[in-house]
Amino acid sequence: KNEVEQSPQNLTAQEGEFITINCSYSVGISALHWLQQHPGGGIVSLFMLSSGKKKHGRLIATINIQEKHSSLHITASHPRDSAVYICAVSELGSNYQLIWGAGTKLIIKP
Amino acid sequence: NAGVTQTPKFQVLKTGQSMTLQCAQDMNHEYMSWYRQDPGMGLRLIHYSVGAGITDQGEVPNGYNVSRSTTEDFPLRLLSAAPSQTSVYFCASSRRGSKVYEQYFGPGTRLTVT
Numbered sequence: 001k002n003e004v005e006q007s008p009q010n011l012t013a014q015e016g017e018f019i020t021i022n023c024s025y026s027v028g029i030s031a032l033h034w035l036q037q038h039p040g041g042g043i044v045s046l047f048m049l050s051s052g053k054k055k056h057g058r059l060i061a062t063i064n065i066q067e068k069h070s071s072l073h074i075t076a077s078h079p080r081d082s083a084v085y086i087c088a089v090s091e092l093g094s095n096y097q098l099i100w101g102a103g104t105k106l107i108i109k110p
Numbered sequence: 111n112a113g114v115t116q117t118p119k120f121q122v123l124k125t126g127q128s129m130t131l132q133c134a135q136d137m138n139h140e141y142m143s144w145y146r147q148d149p150g151m152g153l154r155l156i157h158y159s160v161g162a163g164i165t166d167q168g169e170v171p172n173g174y175n176v177s178r179s180t181t182e183d184f185p186l187r188l189l190s191a192a193p194s195q196t197s198v199y200f201c202a203s204s205r206r207g208s209k210v211y212e213q214y215f216g217p218g219t220r221l222t223v224t
Contacts, residue, residue: 002152004152030210031210033212041217041218042200042215042216042217043215044215045213045214045215086152086153088153096143096158096160096206096210096211097143097158098155098213100152100153100154102150102151102152103152
């Protein structure tokens with residue numbers, strides 16, 4: 001069983017829909033990261049969080065440490081949000097090495 | 111401030127050839143790492159470094175060498191390329207300390223081994 005699991009693996013939605021991507025992990029962590037990768041593109045860090053909730057524009061990330069679960073939400077989705085969203089965790093005791101999820105491929109249709 | 115740069119962007123090698131993928135960062139980050147990304151799989155750590163002169167193996171180190179002679183540069187060498195090394199390679203860097211810091215990624219190198 002992978003230590004970081006994301007769901008769904010693939011998600012197709014219409015423009016304007018509210019999107020939720022989930023991440024569950026099985027190890028103790030010091031932080032959880034959400035990253036974005038556009039097709040053929042590089043990887044960009046969106047959020048790094050260890051508790052509560054963070055918001056940046058239309059993106060919201062939440063984490064529940066007790067349940068070992070995080071969600072990434074996108075409000076008013078747009079075709080330019082189409083990308084792979086990756087969850088990764090910094091395991092306790094290892095502040096710079098990450099354990100990676102396999103990613104969620106999101107397609108937003110106009 | 112260029113961030114993390116990687117060269118080349120694309121490379122085609124024949125089986126058995128060797129080459130070096132270059133990675134540089136101008137943020138004075140102590141921690142640098144190399145990942146490979148294959149379809150349907152998460153990023154896998156090849157090698158990493160916590161500072162100049164210090165390197166260590168990650169999850170999939172076989173067939174690759176690294177060195178870290180300066181804080182800025184962290185080249186990845188393929189000793190004898192094999193088709194199984196066809197992948198997209200990402201270099202990343204971050205600060206290192208008592209807390210977790212954001213990781214910064216280069217644009218990637220797409221390598222094909224024929």
